Amino acid sequence: MEQQIANSKNNTHIINPQIIVKDNYIYILSKRILDTVGALIGLIVLSLVFMIVAIAIKVEDPRGPIFFSQIRVGKNGKEFKMYKFRSMVTDAEERLQNLLTLNETTGAMFKMKNDPRVTKIGQLIRKTSIDELPQLWNVMRGDMSLVGPRPPLVREVAEYNEDHKQRLLVKPGCTGLWQVSGRSNIGFEEMVKLDIHYIQNRNLFFDIKIIFKTIGLLTGSKDAY
Template identity: 45%
Template sequence: LVLLGLLALLHTAAGSPVDPATAVVAVAPGLLVTAVVTGVRTRPRAPSRVRRVLLVGEASGAERAAELLTSRTDHDYRLVAAIPVGPGPLELAGVQIPGRLGSCPADDDVTTVLGGVYAHAADLVLVAPGPQMTGDRLRRLGWGLHDGGVALSVVSELSGVAAERVRPVTAAGLTLLHIAPPLRRGPQAAAKGALDRAGALFGLLALAPLLLAVALSVRLSSRGPVFHRQVRQGRHNRPFTMWKFRTMVADAEQLKARLVAANEVDGPLFKMRRDPRVTPVGRMLRRTSIDELPQLVNVLLGHMSLVGPRPPLPEEASRYDEREHRRLAVKPGLTGLWQVSGRSDLSWQETVSLDLWYVDNWSVAADLGLLARTVRAVADGRGAY
């Protein structure tokens, strides 16, 4: 498509006539190359190598690292054993402990760790540093591990920071991690704004027949208006009116008070899998997320972005703590990490964590990737109710 666009511009600028048959023959090789490249890119890739991890550290740091490693599956690190440092108890369910390091550096530190590596066929030692795992002790442990052909990694206290924002440097013998600030202005922010407006305009024009058909089905299937307008909180907690196709009965807000006890999610959200207020047409619209399409108008007006956190209701935002309030540092989105990661099946804390990750680490490239993943999530339909 880019090639055809460039050719059209060059043809218009040159003003030379081109025979249609000649033009078709000229672009045919481009179509063939596109098909070949697409086939190569979509070819199944070999599974990535799973790293067998031996965790070394004091109880608090090691337990935190172990909990994160075992609670998620979106990584290639498998915890096989742990070696605690110091006398404190290490509570790790199902994780074997082949040895223990003393509170002070000892000559057998490397021997103990290498023994755990060989006993459990580990290929990576992950160290959670602490007061008893000093810099010099860690350095000497690294010498022994590298001489033994074993890789070493160190857990950082940083969390929720994309690797692209981290730059290691050395100064005065120290290893420093420079953290780039989140994108708030500059070329990428301008490009995001342009992408939002252009995408919303194109979406409204391209989907106009579908939007009209859905509007008629909503109007004819149940009593009430076609659109459901609701006040939501946008960037910097500014209120705006969000548009959706109506998926519930006309008096849904009045009936909500009777259903509070049946809320199926934690936190300030209200969700029910079998919400009796949802109409049959509305259930289909929610299943396919078509009810969200009128929010393209909000994107066009600048209230929302194509990608961003979920826009909260005023009563939800009023209950936010300082951490949750950071979700409002960017414009809310028509889709986002929450949309492609489980939607309503997520807990409140999982939703907040995903939104905070996006707020601090978004980029135009990441937005485009999320838009592509949204198509798959919508087609799958899981978590939509």
């Protein structure tokens, strides 16, 4: 696989992978069909949930936006704008600097169980992962897949070593092996190992298995925050 050259104009990041991803054409085509059909069905079936959540967010904070967008790093280091329901106060990013010393996970990620930036509605939709549902639009656009590694922030990728960058060899996903294996209770290095295991062993059956496990967790996972 050719080395991805960093190019700030094209919003990409250097990747020098330690493993080679052998893309099976039939699998890639099948995965894209599963992504498109699954995301479309999800957007239609969950449209009422979207409306209820949108109203709830506006009732709690009329001045704030319903959706939250953020630049994430995708396949081959290419940046894209990821969408979520807003679950935090509008100045969450500015407040983050004062909370970094309270980080409850390891590595490049930031996790805090009782994050003071999270709104009341945000606590509920994060607990059930409903805040992630707008990412179905990212799947429709082709930025993400239904299943894949968690899409990292730009500042996280800046701290990656070569092993960590292997996570960027495939499209990031709305859910993945990390999310169904413990999520916030799993440290960064273990998350990377799970992602690499998925990348090396991914197939359509594996993807469908993870999707069904995720649906089960949507009823409320104690590991999400």
